[in-house]
Amino acid sequence: MSAPESAEHRLTVLGAGVMGVSIAALASGHGIPVTLVDIDEAKLDRARTALPQQIRLAQLVGALPRDRVAGTLVTGTAVAAAAGSTAVVEAITENAEQKSKVLAEVAAVVPAGTPLITNTSAIPIAELAAAVPHPGLLIGTHFMNPAYVIRNVEVIRGPRTADSTVDAVAGLLSAVDRHPIVVRDAPGFVTSRLLHPMLNAAALVVQRGTATVEQVDALMQGCLGHATGPLRTADLIGLDNLVDSLNVLYEHTGDAGCQPCDLLLRKVRDGHLGRKSGRGFYEYGGAVA
Structure with a gap:
């Protein structure tokens, strides 16, 4: 039974949505104790x-080690629960004001020098750094969903992120068998800047009646090698998360291709958010945490 690198880490994840739980499962599945914080007790x-359940499924498909005792899970409703952490991952909704508030709160309770990791799909790290007393400790990640399956992690170095913070986060990712790819700060970074306008364009094709959802995905899979199809990918991301990210991109870049199309906006208004709600561009067996 092995837990070499993981033994030195104690992780707090802020936000018990789909992404936060996925990141927590990744860490716990590698033997790292996790504190999961959310203001919503139901979540x-x-x-x-x-x-x-996620850990067991990931172990069955070989995405998490089967010989590792899962790290303990502690939950709480206040950021004070993060005290004693060796790193904090903030994974709340894609809203700069809310993220800034939570990052400022947690910075006040964690030990000096603790890396603050904001998991964001589009918000520039430089913008969030203004909220914390030591901007050198702030760094961005963009985990793909599910985090315990996809090995590459986009890591975003802000203009003031310290070398020691980059090294610490690289060490944490190594302990959970992830491969960090460090990029410079910009709206949407690499993955969202390329992917999210494409997902928006795919939805617009359906909105205009050029093709059905299934036809769009089949063509992108069979002709262009897209693994799951753009609209099934949008459902996995969460259509509300996609719209939030597109709005951030549009606000920061002015690119008309980033303005969410009416079909996406309508689905979000109707509560059809993708896999997590049981219905998006496709229908699923039921909502997930």
Whole structure:
């Protein structure tokens, strides 16, 4: 039974949504103790059930080690629970004001020198750094969903991120068998800047009646090698998360291709958010945590 690198880490994840739980499952599945914080007790209840299920599923498909004792999970409703962490991952909604508020709160309770990792799909790290007392400790990540399956992690170095913070996060990612790819700060970084306008364009093709959802995905899979198809990918991301990211990109770049199309906006208004709600561009068996 092995837990070499993981033994030195104690991780707090802020936000018990789909992404936060996925990151928590990745860490716990590698033997790292995790504190999961959310103001919504109902979300924490769902997470306590979902997390061990995700770990077991990931172990069955070989995405997490089977010989590792899962790290303990502690939940809480206040950022004070992060005290004693060796690193904090903020994974709340894609809203700069809310992220800034939470990052400022957690910076006040963690030990000096603790890396603050904001998991964001589009918000520039430089913008969030203004909220924390030591901007050198702030760094961005963009985990893909599910985090315990996809090995590459986009790591975003802000203009003031310290070398020691980059090294610490690289060490944490190594302990959970992820491969960091460090990029410079910009709206949407690399993955979202390329992917999200394409997903928006795919939805617009359906909105205009050029092709069905299934036809769009089949053509992108069979002709262009897209693994799952753009609209099934949008469902996995969460259509509300996609719209939030597109709005950030549009606000920062003015690129008309980043303005969410009416079909996406309508689905979000109707609560059809993708896999997590049981219905998006496709229908699924039921909502997930």
